[in-house]
Amino acid sequence: MTMPAxxxxxxxxxxxxxxxxxxxxxxxxxxxxxxxxxxxVRLCWRTEGRGDADHDVVARERFEAPxxxxxxxxxxxxxxxxxxxxxxLISLIWExxxxxxxxxxxxxxxIVVSPTGAELRLPxxxxxxxxxxxxxxxxxxxxxx
Amino acid sequence: xxxxxxHVGSGGRGFGRWLSALLLLAFTGVGVFALYAVAVxxxxxxxxxxxxxxxxxxxxxxxxxxxxxxxxxxxxRWTRDGARYSGSRFRPAYEASDDVSEPYRLAGRYPAGxxxxxxxxxxxxxxxxxxxxHLGRVFLLLVPLAFVAIGGGGLWMLWRLGRGEPPLPGLPxxxxxxxxGKTNTGTGCMVAFFSVFLxxxxxLLVPFFVLPVMRTFEARxxxxxxxxxxxxxxxxxxxxxxxxxxxxxVVFRYELDGREYRSGRYDFMxxxxxxxxxxxxxxxxxxxxxxxxxxxxxxxxxSAVLSREMRGDLWFGLLPAVFVVAGxxxxxxxxxxxxxxKRRREAGLEEWRPEAAGELAAxxxxxxxxxxxxxxxxxxxxxxxxxxxxxxxxxxxxxxWQETAAGSMDGCLTVFLIPFxxxxxxxxxxxxxxxxxxxxxxxxxxxxxxxLEPGCRATLSWRFRGSAGRIRHLKIVCRxxxxxxxxxxxDTHTKTSTFAEIVLADTSLEIARxxxxxxxxxxxxxxxxxxxxxxxxxxxxxxxxxxxxxxxDEHPLVVHPRRVGG
Numbered sequence: 001m002t003m004p005a006x007x008x009x010x011x012x013x014x015x016x017x018x019x020x021x022x023x024x025x026x027x028x029x030x031x032x033x034x035x036x037x038x039x040x041v042r043l044c045w046r047t048e049g050r051g052d053a054d055h056d057v058v059a060r061e062r063f064e065a066p067x068x069x070x071x072x073x074x075x076x077x078x079x080x081x082x083x084x085x086x087x088x089l090i091s092l093i094w095e096x097x098x099x100x101x102x103x104x105x106x107x108x109x110x111i112v113v114s115p116t117g118a119e120l121r122l123p124x125x126x127x128x129x130x131x132x133x134x135x136x137x138x139x140x141x142x143x144x145x
Numbered sequence: 146x147x148x149x150x151x152h153v154g155s156g157g158r159g160f161g162r163w164l165s166a167l168l169l170l171a172f173t174g175v176g177v178f179a180l181y182a183v184a185v186x187x188x189x190x191x192x193x194x195x196x197x198x199x200x201x202x203x204x205x206x207x208x209x210x211x212x213x214x215x216x217x218x219x220x221x222r223w224t225r226d227g228a229r230y231s232g233s234r235f236r237p238a239y240e241a242s243d244d245v246s247e248p249y250r251l252a253g254r255y256p257a258g259x260x261x262x263x264x265x266x267x268x269x270x271x272x273x274x275x276x277x278x279h280l281g282r283v284f285l286l287l288v289p290l291a292f293v294a295i296g297g298g299g300l301w302m303l304w305r306l307g308r309g310e311p312p313l314p315g316l317p318x319x320x321x322x323x324x325x326g327k328t329n330t331g332t333g334c335m336v337a338f339f340s341v342f343l344x345x346x347x348x349l350l351v352p353f354f355v356l357p358v359m360r361t362f363e364a365r366x367x368x369x370x371x372x373x374x375x376x377x378x379x380x381x382x383x384x385x386x387x388x389x390x391x392x393x394x395v396v397f398r399y400e401l402d403g404r405e406y407r408s409g410r411y412d413f414m415x416x417x418x419x420x421x422x423x424x425x426x427x428x429x430x431x432x433x434x435x436x437x438x439x440x441x442x443x444x445x446x447x448s449a450v451l452s453r454e455m456r457g458d459l460w461f462g463l464l465p466a467v468f469v470v471a472g473x474x475x476x477x478x479x480x481x482x483x484x485x486x487k488r489r490r491e492a493g494l495e496e497w498r499p500e501a502a503g504e505l506a507a508x509x510x511x512x513x514x515x516x517x518x519x520x521x522x523x524x525x526x527x528x529x530x531x532x533x534x535x536x537x538x539x540x541x542x543x544x545x546w547q548e549t550a551a552g553s554m555d556g557c558l559t560v561f562l563i564p565f566x567x568x569x570x571x572x573x574x575x576x577x578x579x580x581x582x583x584x585x586x587x588x589x590x591x592x593x594x595x596x597l598e599p600g601c602r603a604t605l606s607w608r609f610r611g612s613a614g615r616i617r618h619l620k621i622v623c624r625x626x627x628x629x630x631x632x633x634x635x636d637t638h639t640k641t642s643t644f645a646e647i648v649l650a651d652t653s654l655e656i657a658r659x660x661x662x663x664x665x666x667x668x669x670x671x672x673x674x675x676x677x678x679x680x681x682x683x684x685x686x687x688x689x690x691x692x693x694x695x696x697x698d699e700h701p702l703v704v705h706p707r708r709v710g711g
Binding site: 020051053082088089122127 | 673709
């Protein structure tokens with residue numbers, strides 16, 4: 001039976017909330033059934049919610065000569081934005097992602113990037129569809145996720 | 146902006162890339178093959194421009210009909226270095242056509258027994274032509290070249306994508322995809338999109354309306370000569386859309402200055418239209434053998450018509466003007482929009498995108514806010530949309546009118562058309578509304594306080610150009626909006642949700658000029674724009690005017706994320 005490809009992303013001190021500009025450090029570990037072509041950790045954000053998903057890799061660190069079973073430390077400097085937020089239509093989520101080719105994503109760890117120390121919550125005062133006359137009513141503040 | 150595919154293995158992506166490459170390669174191959182064939186033809190034709198000019202004697206010159214097409218048949222002789230040669234080439238790539246007057250025109254230009262100019266190949270004196278190659282045919286090269294460009298361009302992009310994928314360790318991915326490049330590409334695509342409408346509109350408007358009208362006016366000076374109808378019939382042209390279209394197919398002969406000519410032109414309209422009865426009436430009046438009068442161009446005796454009148458069908462040729470206006474207006478709108486966007490970007494007013502953070506950090510000081518769209522822009526937009534919509538609906542209304550006038554009203558079509566016509570009427574009503582709005586006072590909004598960030602304070606000042614006294618009430622609101630775009634089937638929808646609303650002015654007194662403090666909450670989201678999701682901030686101004694369109698303006702704002710360490 002083939003051993004599955006597994007991996008984890010750990011952030012120093014178990015921290016998951018950061019301010020823009022903070023330094024983020026940690027380590028990734030992986031265990032693969034065969035030697036990988038390449039292994040890297042990515043700092044990225046993605047959107048969830050009503051709209052089609054957007055995502056962007058803001059930074060990545062690729063590891064030299066990755067082994068089949070290995071661990072490596074990493075450090076990123078967080079950018080000014082975008083902030084982590086959740087509105088009635090859109091949520092923006094930051095995460096660290098461990099990717100080994102050709103196995104794909106092995107592990108993820110979500111983080112919050114916000115100057116207030118928490119994900120921003122955007123209330124829904126009024127919603128409207130693209131088509132005229134389909135105006136929704138003041139809704140409850142809620143997460144798009 | 147960098148795009149990643151987290152769960153897609155390299156195998157699947159590789160297969161897709163290879164398949165794309167193969168298809169593009171095939172596309173390019175077809176293009177190269179066709180390009181070679183056309184290029185050889187063009188080269189052979191263009192070479193006639195290096196041939197020697199000589200004198201030829203026309204031996205035979207006549208118009209012949211072959212399988213419904215008419216061709217100029219000519220034979221001529223020439224002498225070269227003491228040797229006598231004969232040839233029958235009129236012009237390289239010359240082909241028979243359905244225009245009956247053309248071979249008679251050529252026969253008049255090259256009558257039998259005449260000594261005319263011809264061109265002889267200096268390397269092969271037995272090769273000659275009466276006329277040189279038509280240089281306009283060089284443009285035929287563009288067709289296969291388009292195939293090569295699309296296929297080759299696609300392969301090049303595929304190769305670039307393949308090269309660009311491995312990023313440098315520890316550095317941000319996708320450093321080249323800034324908002325400016327994307328906007329330029331978008332502008333180019335939109336201009337190309339509207340150019341298709343413009344080109345198609347002009348391509349139809351000129352031959353179907355402009356030229357017939359011009360020729361109708363020119364024909365006022367043409368000469369009347371006796372003519373005999375040789376054949377007449379109603380031409381039936383099957384249509385993919387359903388009912389066939391009809392044309393008056395008539396051939397008549399006439400003589401001018403002792404030479405016989407033939408023409409197949411009843412009037413200056415080209416193509417065919419619906420409505421059998423009118424054409425049948427004309428044909429009934431002109432059975433073969435009818436002696437009638439033809440109107441002949443004194444400068445070109447081979448050009449003649451039986452009728453110099455403008456038929457009602459001619460106005461049908463004006464319909465493509467809708468596409469010309471939509472295409473031209475669209476191009477102007479896109480280019481003006483791109484120029485305004487550039488100015489906004491230079492002023493630091495464009496939406497915040499992560500990769501543009503450094504570029505925008507320089508914004509600050511007093512900024513005059515530009516409206517999202519000017520009254521003139523709104524009017525142009527209203528005209529273009531109204532023309533575009535009503536032009537398309539008008540085709541169906543025209544068809545409906547023809548059927549109704551003929552006593553065969555289609556009830557289903559009538560019911561189907563009603564909502565479209567109502568929308569068209571509303572769009573038309575919007576045009577004079579926007580014209581009236583042109584004369585409204587124009588607000589000038591100024592923001593002072595430097596870079597806008599969550600938690601910051603700024604001062605908004607306003608004043609009006611024009612008669613602000615006409616405004617009875619003024620309301621200015623700062624609004625934060627979530628905007629999500631998504632695809633559902635083949636449709637793209639956009640949903641918006643307001644998450645912040647800060648009333649800055651709500652007054653019936655301080656209207657002509659005033660100022661207010663804008664305080665953005667600490668815990669709100671800055672401006673953000675990705676491909677499908679957006680956080681947009683803007684100022685909305687609503688000036689109520691009695692018995693006149695209100696002053697409605699939207700001024701986009703950029704709220705930056707807080708400076709790190711600031």
